[in-house]
Amino acid sequence: xxxxxxxxxxxxxxxxxxxxxxxxxxxxxxxxxxxxxxxxxxxxxxxxxxxxxxxxxxxxxxxxxxxxxxxxxxxxxxxxxxxxxxxxxxxxxxxxxxxxxxxxxxxxxxx
Numbered sequence: 044x045x046x047x048x049x050x051x052x053x054x055x056x057x058x059x060x061x062x063x064x065x066x067x068x069x070x071x072x073x074x075x076x077x078x079x080x081x082x083x084x085x086x087x088x089x090x091x092x093x094x095x096x097x098x099x100x101x102x103x104x105x106x107x108x109x110x111x112x113x114x115x116x117x118x119x120x121x122x123x124x125x126x127x128x129x130x131x132x133x134x135x136x137x138x139x140x141x142x143x144x145x146x147x148x149x150x151x152x153x154x
Contacts, residue, residue, distance in 0.1 A: 067130070082102050
């Protein structure tokens with residue numbers, strides 16, 4: 044049995060001055076963990092530069108910044124061959140959200 048793969052696309056904006064984007068490939072378990080972890084984000088700053096941060100205020104603001112697109116194993120392999128399987132801020136955003144999960148503030152990251 045193969046696990047469903049997703050392209051997690053991240054897109055947001057810092058202070059109407061800079062678009063912050065990226066994408067990464069995750070499996071269904073990672074996607075579900077990310078969505079569950081978003082519940083734990085209360086009021087947190089995601090740093091996108093030395094003095095630039097985007098503030099997330101709860102699950103809805105986190106989920107508004109991402110989109111999950113089902114992809115096939117073959118599509119995943121093509122992205123990997125082209126070096127496009129992890130670009131921009133998506134994997135860092137995944138870590139940011141999942142590190143807010145759990146009582147100890149430490150979640151798992153697939154990377």
